[in-house]
Amino acid sequence: AQSVSQHNHHVILSEAASLELGCNYSYGGTVNLFWYVQYPGQHLQLLLKYFSGDPLVKGIKGFEAEFIKSKFSFNLRKPSVQWSDTAEYFCAVTGRRALTFGSGTRLQVQP
């Protein structure tokens, strides 16, 4: 079975601070990894994805994530957050089944 753990449930940062959100997955085979974002009052949007190739993937709005196979991790990073990054962030994994989501991390950026 596939599963995802997000260790940070609620993160509060000031604008311009750096961000790293942790994500670990459990699955015995080849995985595809995703980060989705849900802005307040909006629906779920794809932030970035990893299928294969370069383990450092870049997404929209300056976000990036690094797939480290040996650590079963896919952490999300952004060097300098903005107030508009306030949202809920979900890590998700799929192997041969539909997406399994982590519990989510609520990011609050203070101006």
Next chain:
Amino acid sequence: SAVISQKPSRDICQRGTSLTIQCQVDSQVTMMFWYRQQPGQSLTLIATANQGSEATYESGFVIDKFPISRPNLTFSTLTVSNMSPEDSSIYLCSSARELSTDTQYFGPGTRLTVL
């Protein structure tokens, strides 16, 4: 990327009634999925609906409570039957052409409140 719409966007229902949620995708897709997002929680998969076959339900979800139809490659419905306040959630539709190479896209969700 697929564009997915859902109807209704929100509804308030009485206990014991049923609600059918419609999901429309702007292109033909093999796989459609229904998720539930309870207040303050993450997304939980209810079932996978592939055209031409019976829906596959996840543990804890049954067809009598959440019957699903998938009449063609662009449309699906989820019915929430005999509702109780515990069914108050956001219900999301998702689609993908193929899991190993495609991204799952999501609809805007249906916010259901059961009184």
